[in-house]
Amino acid sequence: MNVFTKAIAALAVSTSAALAAGGEGKITDYEFPFEGPFGTYDQNQLQRGLKVYTEICSACHGLKYVPFRTLADEGGPGFSEDQVRAYAELYEVFDPLLADGQGDYRPATPPDLFPENNAVGAPDLSLMAKARSGFHGPYNLGINQIIKGMGGAEYIASLLTGYTGEEQEIAGTVLYENEAYPGGWISMAPVLYGDDVIFDDGSPTDMESTAKDVAAFLMWTAEPKLAARKQMGLVAIVMLAVLSVLLYLTNKRIWAPVKGRKDENVG
Incomplete structure (x- = not known):
């Protein structure tokens, strides 16, 4: 087989x-x-x-x-730049620009994946x-x-x-x-x-x-970016809540005279 x-x-x-x-x-x-x-x-x-x-x-x-560099990003593993550089060097990546354009392997650097x-x-x-x-x-x-x-x-x-x-x-x-x-x-x-x-x-x-x-x-x-996304979502919810209150109060203020006249006519 x-x-x-x-x-x-x-x-x-x-x-x-x-x-x-x-x-x-x-x-x-x-x-x-x-x-x-x-x-x-x-x-x-x-x-x-x-x-x-x-x-x-x-x-x-x-x-x-x-990318290796993200190991130093806020909200991640929290590596220092030196630690990221040292960790990246544990790996080898293929660089097509080495060996006169023929390509060869080299130690990885923070910008590499x-x-x-x-x-x-x-x-x-x-x-x-x-x-x-x-x-x-x-x-x-x-x-x-x-x-x-x-x-x-x-x-x-x-x-x-x-x-x-x-x-x-x-x-x-x-x-x-x-x-x-x-x-x-x-x-x-x-x-x-x-x-x-x-x-x-x-x-x-x-x-x-x-x-x-x-x-x-x-x-x-x-x-x-999970933490940043959650924080942005919470800020958006707070802003929408404040906006809802403002819109409600504005609506009450704009229509108050009209509602008052309607109540007088009914009376």
Whole structure:
């Protein structure tokens, strides 16, 4: 059986399993500091999430839409310019202007983007938190979605902790049972087992805590201006409320004489 045939067979099995399971996975309602109308990112959590991504996730996944310089932006991980520069140099990017126009690799600089990683065909994680919805996403439209968002961070954390340990091989492809993944079976092997990374601040390194940290970081990569957008929304609501009061008072003042004459005629 050639590679193409195997891929088609795996896709058919995955699709059948997804339909049989109803297309939805089991998503845990984790608490994140950026949820709610007044929520903001936890800088320390974002730094821990970046560490998890760097040491574990970056082996297969890229962040091709995220510039290194944003690590120093307000509301983000809060790196200094020197820290951003040092972190960027951990990566190499292809520069088409080097080697007399032939192109060559060089250490990354802050203006560069995180490199792509297509080694195993794994999806890019830049927008994963927006692309994937959780328990209060499109499946449950309403006030909960407006207040909490799409639930992408919950989906990511649930996916990383949702493995049951069961495996099966179909058409040469090993699938792993995952309660959060639509259909119940995923080709990505478990990546977190607990104590996978060590944090300098002594933060918990159990599987759930680590999953929440990297999920929060990926939410930031997808919504780096989340706090500013919320603040702008609150300002707009206050302004609309004040405008409504002014319009009401103006309406009362303009129509007061007319209403007074009407009352006299009735009397």
